[in-house]
Amino acid sequence: MPILCTVDVVLLTLNPQLQVALLPRDRAPLAGALALPGGFIHADEDADPLAAAARMLRAKTGLDCPYLEQLATFGGPGRDPRGWSISVAHVALVPADLLARGAAGLRWHPVDALPALAFDHAQIVAQAVARVRSKSQYSSLPVHLCGERFTLPQLQAVYEALLGEPLNKVSFRRRIDEMDLLEPIEGERTGGAHRPAQLWRLKDRRRGALTLTDRLLGPAVLAP
Amino acid sequence: MPILCTVDVVLLTLNPQLQVALLPRDRAPLAGALALPGGFIHADEDADPLAAAARMLRAKTGLDCPYLEQLATFGGPGRDPRGWSISVAHVALVPADLLARGAAGLRWHPVDALPALAFDHAQIVAQAVARVRSKSQYSSLPVHLCGERFTLPQLQAVYEALLGEPLNKVSFRRRIDEMDLLEPIEGERTGGAHRPAQLWRLKDRRRGALTLTDRLLGPAVLAP
Structure with a gap:
Protein backbone atom coordinates (compact mmCIF):
# COMPACT_ATOMS: atom_id res chain seq x y z
CA MET A 1 0.00 0.00 0.00
CA PRO A 2 1.59 3.33 -0.97
CA ILE A 3 1.56 6.08 1.63
CA LEU A 4 -0.87 8.94 0.89
CA CYS A 5 0.95 12.28 0.59
CA THR A 6 -0.95 15.47 1.19
CA VAL A 7 -0.37 19.07 2.14
CA ASP A 8 -2.60 21.15 4.42
CA VAL A 9 -2.57 24.87 5.07
CA VAL A 10 -3.38 26.59 8.37
CA LEU A 11 -4.43 29.98 7.01
CA LEU A 12 -4.61 32.54 9.81
CA THR A 13 -5.83 36.09 10.05
CA LEU A 14 -6.40 38.53 12.91
CA ASN A 15 -9.94 39.96 12.87
CA PRO A 16 -9.85 41.08 15.65
CA GLN A 17 -8.77 37.80 17.31
CA LEU A 18 -6.72 35.05 15.66
CA GLN A 19 -8.91 33.07 13.25
CA VAL A 20 -8.35 30.06 11.02
CA ALA A 21 -9.90 29.35 7.62
CA LEU A 22 -11.90 26.13 7.31
CA LEU A 23 -13.77 24.52 4.43
CA PRO A 24 -16.48 21.84 4.54
CA ARG A 25 -15.14 18.73 2.77
CA ASP A 26 -16.84 18.20 -0.57
CA ARG A 27 -16.18 14.45 -0.84
CA ALA A 28 -15.61 11.24 1.12
CA PRO A 29 -14.11 10.45 3.52
CA LEU A 30 -15.78 12.72 6.07
CA ALA A 31 -17.81 14.64 3.47
CA GLY A 32 -19.25 17.77 5.02
CA ALA A 33 -16.80 17.86 7.95
CA LEU A 34 -14.84 21.07 8.43
CA ALA A 35 -11.18 20.74 7.41
CA LEU A 36 -8.13 22.78 6.54
CA PRO A 37 -7.63 23.67 2.87
CA GLY A 38 -5.45 20.87 1.52
CA GLY A 39 -5.13 17.95 -0.82
CA PHE A 40 -2.79 15.49 -2.48
CA ILE A 41 0.67 16.40 -3.69
CA HIS A 42 0.66 16.24 -7.50
CA ALA A 43 3.89 14.56 -8.57
CA ASP A 44 3.42 15.82 -12.12
CA GLU A 45 3.24 19.52 -11.27
CA ASP A 46 4.48 20.34 -7.75
CA ALA A 47 8.16 21.32 -7.41
CA ASP A 48 8.18 20.71 -3.64
CA PRO A 49 5.77 20.65 -0.67
CA LEU A 50 5.70 24.47 -0.41
CA ALA A 51 4.68 24.76 -4.07
CA ALA A 52 1.97 22.17 -3.49
CA ALA A 53 0.68 24.21 -0.53
CA ALA A 54 0.70 27.44 -2.56
CA ARG A 55 -1.19 25.72 -5.41
CA MET A 56 -3.74 24.33 -2.96
CA LEU A 57 -4.21 27.72 -1.30
CA ARG A 58 -4.81 29.45 -4.64
CA ALA A 59 -7.19 26.73 -5.84
CA LYS A 60 -9.24 26.52 -2.65
CA THR A 61 -9.16 30.10 -1.35
CA GLY A 62 -8.18 32.34 -4.26
CA ALA A 72 5.65 20.20 10.43
CA THR A 73 4.70 16.85 9.00
CA PHE A 74 1.96 14.73 10.54
CA GLY A 75 1.72 11.09 9.62
CA GLY A 76 0.48 7.72 10.76
CA PRO A 77 -1.85 4.83 10.09
CA GLY A 78 -4.91 6.25 11.86
CA ARG A 79 -5.26 9.86 10.82
CA ASP A 80 -7.03 9.14 7.49
CA PRO A 81 -9.38 6.16 6.98
CA ARG A 82 -7.85 5.56 3.53
CA GLY A 83 -4.55 4.33 5.01
CA TRP A 84 -1.12 5.43 6.26
CA SER A 85 -0.94 9.08 5.31
CA ILE A 86 1.32 12.07 5.57
CA SER A 87 0.34 15.71 5.70
CA VAL A 88 3.08 18.27 5.23
CA ALA A 89 1.36 21.08 7.11
CA HIS A 90 2.01 24.75 6.37
CA VAL A 91 1.14 28.06 8.00
CA ALA A 92 -0.05 31.02 5.94
CA LEU A 93 -0.77 34.50 7.25
CA VAL A 94 -3.07 36.98 5.57
CA PRO A 95 -3.95 40.52 6.70
CA ALA A 96 -7.68 40.85 7.29
CA ASP A 97 -7.95 43.70 4.80
CA LEU A 98 -6.83 41.39 1.95
CA LEU A 99 -9.62 38.91 2.57
CA ALA A 100 -12.19 40.92 0.62
CA ARG A 101 -10.20 40.17 -2.55
CA GLY A 102 -10.65 36.40 -2.42
CA ALA A 103 -11.45 33.62 -0.10
CA ALA A 104 -15.13 33.14 -0.91
CA GLY A 105 -16.54 30.08 0.80
CA LEU A 106 -14.01 30.04 3.63
CA ARG A 107 -15.38 29.77 7.12
CA TRP A 108 -13.34 31.67 9.68
CA HIS A 109 -13.29 30.43 13.25
CA PRO A 110 -11.46 31.84 16.29
CA VAL A 111 -8.59 29.46 17.05
CA ASP A 112 -9.56 29.43 20.71
CA ALA A 113 -13.11 28.18 19.97
CA LEU A 114 -12.83 25.65 17.19
CA PRO A 115 -15.64 23.37 16.06
CA ALA A 116 -14.91 19.65 15.52
CA LEU A 117 -12.46 19.22 12.63
CA ALA A 118 -11.80 16.34 10.24
CA PHE A 119 -8.77 14.06 10.61
CA ASP A 120 -6.10 15.40 13.03
CA HIS A 121 -6.65 18.96 11.84
CA ALA A 122 -7.39 20.27 15.34
CA GLN A 123 -3.92 19.13 16.38
CA ILE A 124 -2.36 20.74 13.29
CA VAL A 125 -4.13 24.05 14.04
CA ALA A 126 -2.97 23.92 17.68
CA GLN A 127 0.65 23.43 16.62
CA ALA A 128 0.41 26.23 14.04
CA VAL A 129 -1.01 28.65 16.61
CA ALA A 130 1.70 27.72 19.11
CA ARG A 131 4.37 28.29 16.44
CA VAL A 132 2.93 31.68 15.45
CA ARG A 133 2.64 32.80 19.07
CA SER A 134 6.14 31.59 19.84
CA LYS A 135 7.69 33.35 16.84
CA SER A 136 5.78 36.50 17.74
CA GLN A 137 7.90 36.70 20.87
CA TYR A 138 11.14 37.21 19.04
CA SER A 139 10.50 38.17 15.44
CA SER A 140 8.76 40.37 12.90
CA LEU A 141 6.17 37.67 12.16
CA PRO A 142 3.16 39.71 13.44
CA VAL A 143 3.85 42.38 10.82
CA HIS A 144 2.59 39.87 8.24
CA LEU A 145 -0.84 40.05 9.87
CA CYS A 146 -0.95 43.85 9.54
CA GLY A 147 -2.05 45.56 6.37
CA GLU A 148 0.38 47.38 4.08
CA ARG A 149 0.42 50.46 6.34
CA PHE A 150 -0.22 50.76 10.05
CA THR A 151 0.40 52.92 13.09
CA LEU A 152 2.67 51.79 15.92
CA PRO A 153 -0.30 51.41 18.31
CA GLN A 154 -1.95 49.15 15.71
CA LEU A 155 1.22 47.06 15.42
CA GLN A 156 1.48 46.78 19.20
CA ALA A 157 -2.16 45.63 19.34
CA VAL A 158 -1.34 42.88 16.82
CA TYR A 159 1.61 41.69 18.92
CA GLU A 160 -0.56 41.82 22.05
CA ALA A 161 -3.35 39.82 20.39
CA LEU A 162 -0.83 37.12 19.41
CA LEU A 163 1.03 37.09 22.72
CA GLY A 164 -2.16 37.24 24.73
CA GLU A 165 -0.95 39.93 27.10
CA PRO A 166 -0.40 43.68 27.19
CA LEU A 167 3.12 44.90 26.35
CA ASN A 168 4.95 47.86 27.79
CA LYS A 169 4.88 50.58 25.13
CA VAL A 170 8.42 51.84 25.74
CA SER A 171 10.10 48.43 25.63
CA PHE A 172 7.92 47.33 22.69
CA ARG A 173 9.08 50.34 20.67
CA ARG A 174 12.69 49.69 21.64
CA ARG A 175 12.45 46.09 20.35
CA ILE A 176 10.82 47.26 17.11
CA ASP A 177 13.52 49.91 16.69
CA GLU A 178 16.26 47.33 17.27
CA MET A 179 14.86 45.10 14.52
CA ASP A 180 15.11 48.02 12.05
CA LEU A 181 11.95 46.80 10.35
CA LEU A 182 9.89 49.83 9.55
CA GLU A 183 9.98 53.09 7.66
CA PRO A 184 7.57 56.00 8.03
CA ILE A 185 5.38 56.72 5.02
CA GLU A 186 6.18 60.35 4.23
CA GLY A 187 3.29 62.71 4.63
CA GLU A 188 0.85 59.98 5.66
CA ARG A 189 -0.88 60.23 8.96
CA THR A 190 -4.14 58.90 10.23
CA GLY A 191 -6.62 59.65 12.99
CA GLY A 192 -8.29 62.70 14.38
CA ALA A 193 -7.34 66.28 13.62
CA HIS A 194 -5.58 66.97 16.92
CA ARG A 195 -3.58 63.74 17.34
CA PRO A 196 -2.77 62.36 13.88
CA ALA A 197 -0.63 59.18 14.04
CA GLN A 198 2.28 58.41 11.73
CA LEU A 199 1.75 55.53 9.31
CA TRP A 200 4.55 52.98 8.87
CA ARG A 201 5.33 50.14 6.49
CA LEU A 202 7.78 47.24 6.40
CA LYS A 203 11.11 48.10 4.76
CA ASP A 204 11.53 46.39 1.38
CA ARG A 205 14.60 44.47 2.47
CA ARG A 206 12.69 43.03 5.45
CA ARG A 207 9.95 41.47 3.31
CA GLY A 208 11.68 38.27 2.29
CA ALA A 209 12.35 36.75 5.71
CA LEU A 210 11.61 37.17 9.38
CA THR A 211 13.78 39.49 11.45
CA LEU A 212 14.66 38.54 15.03
CA THR A 213 14.93 40.48 18.25
CA ASP A 214 17.65 39.55 20.71
CA ARG A 215 15.32 39.98 23.64
CA LEU A 216 11.91 38.37 23.76
CA LEU A 217 8.80 40.51 23.64
CA GLY A 218 6.69 38.33 25.86
CA PRO A 219 7.07 35.47 28.33
CA ALA A 220 9.26 32.60 27.13
CA VAL A 221 7.28 29.71 25.70
CA LEU A 222 8.61 26.86 23.71
CA ALA A 223 8.46 26.80 19.92
CA PRO A 224 7.07 23.44 18.82
CA MET B 1 3.41 6.82 -9.61
CA PRO B 2 3.22 6.80 -5.81
CA ILE B 3 5.41 9.27 -3.94
CA LEU B 4 8.35 7.69 -2.12
CA CYS B 5 8.19 8.38 1.63
CA THR B 6 11.39 8.25 3.65
CA VAL B 7 12.82 9.56 6.90
CA ASP B 8 16.41 10.72 7.41
CA VAL B 9 18.23 11.52 10.63
CA VAL B 10 20.88 14.19 11.10
CA LEU B 11 22.71 12.68 14.08
CA LEU B 12 25.00 15.25 15.68
CA THR B 13 27.64 15.12 18.36
CA LEU B 14 30.24 17.55 19.68
CA ASN B 15 33.73 16.05 19.68
CA PRO B 16 35.19 18.64 20.06
CA GLN B 17 33.50 20.43 17.15
CA LEU B 18 30.01 19.71 15.80
CA GLN B 19 30.05 16.49 13.76
CA VAL B 20 27.44 14.60 11.76
CA ALA B 21 27.15 10.82 11.33
CA LEU B 22 27.26 9.52 7.77
CA LEU B 23 27.00 6.03 6.29
CA PRO B 24 28.09 4.82 2.86
CA ARG B 25 24.99 3.68 0.96
CA ASP B 26 24.90 -0.11 0.61
CA ARG B 27 22.63 -0.25 -2.46
CA ALA B 28 21.52 1.59 -5.59
CA PRO B 29 20.84 4.37 -6.29
CA LEU B 30 24.14 6.07 -5.46
CA ALA B 31 25.66 2.94 -3.88
CA GLY B 32 28.81 3.85 -1.95
CA ALA B 33 27.92 7.54 -1.65
CA LEU B 34 27.88 8.99 1.87
CA ALA B 35 24.38 9.65 3.17
CA LEU B 36 22.42 10.30 6.34
CA PRO B 37 21.05 7.26 8.16
CA GLY B 38 17.54 6.87 6.76
CA GLY B 39 15.14 4.76 4.76
CA PHE B 40 11.53 4.17 3.82
CA ILE B 41 8.64 4.62 6.21
CA HIS B 42 7.14 1.18 6.94
CA ALA B 43 3.37 1.54 6.87
CA ASP B 44 2.98 -1.80 8.64
CA GLU B 45 5.06 -0.91 11.71
CA ASP B 46 5.70 2.84 12.11
CA ALA B 47 3.24 4.77 14.27
CA ASP B 48 4.37 8.14 12.89
CA PRO B 49 7.41 9.76 11.24
CA LEU B 50 9.24 10.16 14.59
CA ALA B 51 8.82 6.44 15.32
CA ALA B 52 10.15 5.65 11.85
CA ALA B 53 13.20 7.85 12.52
CA ALA B 54 13.83 6.20 15.90
CA ARG B 55 13.56 2.74 14.31
CA MET B 56 15.99 3.75 11.56
CA LEU B 57 18.43 5.20 14.04
CA ARG B 58 18.44 2.04 16.15
CA ALA B 59 18.76 -0.20 13.09
CA LYS B 60 21.53 1.75 11.41
CA THR B 61 23.50 3.13 14.36
CA GLY B 62 22.59 1.05 17.41
CA ALA B 72 11.47 19.66 8.24
CA THR B 73 10.26 17.79 5.20
CA PHE B 74 12.15 17.89 1.94
CA GLY B 75 10.43 16.77 -1.24
CA GLY B 76 10.39 17.10 -4.99
CA PRO B 77 10.80 15.34 -8.29
CA GLY B 78 14.58 15.67 -8.57
CA ARG B 79 16.06 14.75 -5.20
CA ASP B 80 15.95 10.97 -5.75
CA PRO B 81 16.40 9.34 -9.18
CA ARG B 82 13.60 6.88 -8.37
CA GLY B 83 10.91 9.56 -8.58
CA TRP B 84 9.03 12.23 -6.61
CA SER B 85 10.12 11.64 -3.04
CA ILE B 86 9.67 13.02 0.44
CA SER B 87 12.11 12.87 3.31
CA VAL B 88 10.80 13.77 6.74
CA ALA B 89 14.14 14.86 8.20
CA HIS B 90 14.92 14.67 11.91
CA VAL B 91 17.68 15.92 14.20
CA ALA B 92 19.17 13.68 16.89
CA LEU B 93 21.76 14.73 19.46
CA VAL B 94 24.09 12.33 21.22
CA PRO B 95 26.77 13.15 23.82
CA ALA B 96 30.19 12.07 22.58
CA ASP B 97 30.69 9.85 25.65
CA LEU B 98 27.72 7.68 24.63
CA LEU B 99 29.15 6.89 21.23
CA ALA B 100 31.42 4.14 22.52
CA ARG B 101 28.28 2.11 23.33
CA GLY B 102 27.07 1.84 19.74
CA ALA B 103 27.35 3.43 16.37
CA ALA B 104 29.86 1.06 14.78
CA GLY B 105 30.36 1.84 11.11
CA LEU B 106 29.30 5.48 11.36
CA ARG B 107 31.63 8.00 9.80
CA TRP B 108 31.75 11.28 11.67
CA HIS B 109 32.49 14.46 9.75
CA PRO B 110 32.72 18.04 11.00
CA VAL B 111 29.63 19.87 9.76
CA ASP B 112 31.78 22.73 8.51
CA ALA B 113 33.87 20.46 6.26
CA LEU B 114 31.49 17.95 4.72
CA PRO B 115 32.39 15.59 1.88
CA ALA B 116 29.98 15.25 -1.06
CA LEU B 117 26.70 13.71 0.12
CA ALA B 118 24.01 11.71 -1.69
CA PHE B 119 20.68 13.27 -2.69
CA ASP B 120 19.99 16.65 -1.05
CA HIS B 121 21.52 15.52 2.24
CA ALA B 122 24.02 18.41 2.34
CA GLN B 123 21.06 20.81 2.36
CA ILE B 124 19.33 18.79 5.09
CA VAL B 125 22.49 18.85 7.24
CA ALA B 126 22.85 22.61 6.71
CA GLN B 127 19.28 23.22 7.86
CA ALA B 128 19.73 20.93 10.88
CA VAL B 129 22.90 22.74 11.94
CA ALA B 130 21.22 26.12 11.53
CA ARG B 131 18.29 24.91 13.66
CA VAL B 132 20.56 23.57 16.40
CA ARG B 133 22.65 26.75 16.47
CA SER B 134 19.55 28.91 16.50
CA LYS B 135 17.94 26.98 19.35
CA SER B 136 21.22 27.10 21.28
CA GLN B 137 20.73 30.85 21.52
CA TYR B 138 17.59 30.65 23.59
CA SER B 139 17.21 27.19 25.06
CA SER B 140 18.63 24.27 26.97
CA LEU B 141 19.31 22.34 23.76
CA PRO B 142 23.13 22.26 24.18
CA VAL B 143 22.75 20.34 27.45
CA HIS B 144 21.72 17.35 25.31
CA LEU B 145 25.22 17.32 23.83
CA CYS B 146 26.84 17.16 27.28
CA GLY B 147 27.28 13.94 29.15
CA GLU B 148 25.22 13.03 32.22
CA ARG B 149 27.39 15.23 34.48
CA PHE B 150 29.43 18.30 33.64
CA THR B 151 31.00 21.41 35.13
CA LEU B 152 29.71 24.88 34.30
CA PRO B 153 32.87 25.71 32.29
CA GLN B 154 32.26 22.53 30.26
CA LEU B 155 28.64 23.55 29.61
CA GLN B 156 29.74 27.04 28.59
CA ALA B 157 32.27 25.52 26.17
CA VAL B 158 29.46 23.48 24.57
CA TYR B 159 27.32 26.60 24.13
CA GLU B 160 30.31 28.45 22.71
CA ALA B 161 31.10 25.66 20.25
CA LEU B 162 27.51 25.74 18.98
CA LEU B 163 27.20 29.52 18.88
CA GLY B 164 30.66 29.94 17.37
CA GLU B 165 31.72 32.72 19.69
CA PRO B 166 32.92 33.24 23.25
CA LEU B 167 30.28 34.08 25.84
CA ASN B 168 30.61 36.32 28.85
CA LYS B 169 30.85 34.06 31.90
CA VAL B 170 28.73 36.22 34.19
CA SER B 171 25.82 36.68 31.79
CA PHE B 172 26.03 33.04 30.67
CA ARG B 173 25.63 31.87 34.27
CA ARG B 174 22.77 34.30 34.81
CA ARG B 175 20.91 32.86 31.78
CA ILE B 176 21.54 29.30 32.98
CA ASP B 177 20.30 30.24 36.47
CA GLU B 178 17.17 31.82 35.02
CA MET B 179 16.35 28.63 33.14
CA ASP B 180 16.46 26.68 36.43
CA LEU B 181 17.86 23.70 34.55
CA LEU B 182 20.57 22.23 36.69
CA GLU B 183 21.19 20.74 40.09
CA PRO B 184 24.57 20.18 41.73
CA ILE B 185 25.55 16.56 42.26
CA GLU B 186 26.16 16.35 46.00
CA GLY B 187 29.71 15.56 46.94
CA GLU B 188 30.91 15.27 43.36
CA ARG B 189 33.70 17.48 42.19
CA THR B 190 36.25 17.17 39.47
CA GLY B 191 39.65 18.62 38.59
CA GLY B 192 42.88 19.32 40.42
CA ALA B 193 43.34 19.17 44.17
CA HIS B 194 43.44 22.92 44.71
CA ARG B 195 40.54 24.03 42.46
CA PRO B 196 37.98 21.23 42.29
CA ALA B 197 34.92 22.14 40.18
CA GLN B 198 31.35 21.29 41.08
CA LEU B 199 29.61 18.74 38.87
CA TRP B 200 26.05 19.44 37.71
CA ARG B 201 23.30 17.51 35.99
CA LEU B 202 19.99 18.35 34.30
CA LYS B 203 17.02 18.38 36.71
CA ASP B 204 14.66 15.46 36.12
CA ARG B 205 11.71 17.69 35.27
CA ARG B 206 13.79 19.44 32.58
CA ARG B 207 14.54 16.25 30.65
CA GLY B 208 11.34 15.92 28.67
CA ALA B 209 11.42 19.20 26.74
CA LEU B 210 13.59 22.19 25.98
CA THR B 211 13.60 25.11 28.40
CA LEU B 212 13.81 28.65 27.03
CA THR B 213 15.64 31.78 28.12
CA ASP B 214 13.93 35.11 27.72
CA ARG B 215 17.13 36.74 26.57
CA LEU B 216 19.27 35.30 23.81
CA LEU B 217 22.68 33.93 24.64
CA GLY B 218 24.32 34.88 21.36
CA PRO B 219 23.67 37.12 18.37
CA ALA B 220 20.19 36.84 16.89
CA VAL B 221 20.02 34.54 13.87
CA LEU B 222 16.92 33.20 12.25
CA ALA B 223 15.62 29.72 13.01
CA PRO B 224 14.89 27.97 9.74
Missing part, protein backbone atom coordinates in the same frame (compact mmCIF):
# COMPACT_ATOMS: atom_id res chain seq x y z
CA LEU A 63 -5.37 33.79 -2.13
CA ASP A 64 -1.66 34.22 -2.89
CA CYS A 65 -0.37 34.58 0.65
CA PRO A 66 2.72 36.68 1.14
CA TYR A 67 3.65 34.58 4.18
CA LEU A 68 3.66 30.81 3.74
CA GLU A 69 6.01 28.46 5.56
CA GLN A 70 6.24 24.79 6.38
CA LEU A 71 5.05 23.94 9.89
CA LEU B 63 21.70 4.26 19.27
CA ASP B 64 18.59 5.24 21.20
CA CYS B 65 19.01 8.99 21.20
CA PRO B 66 17.53 10.87 24.10
CA TYR B 67 17.04 13.91 21.87
CA LEU B 68 15.22 13.34 18.58
CA GLU B 69 12.95 15.88 16.91
CA GLN B 70 11.47 16.52 13.53
CA LEU B 71 13.38 19.10 11.50
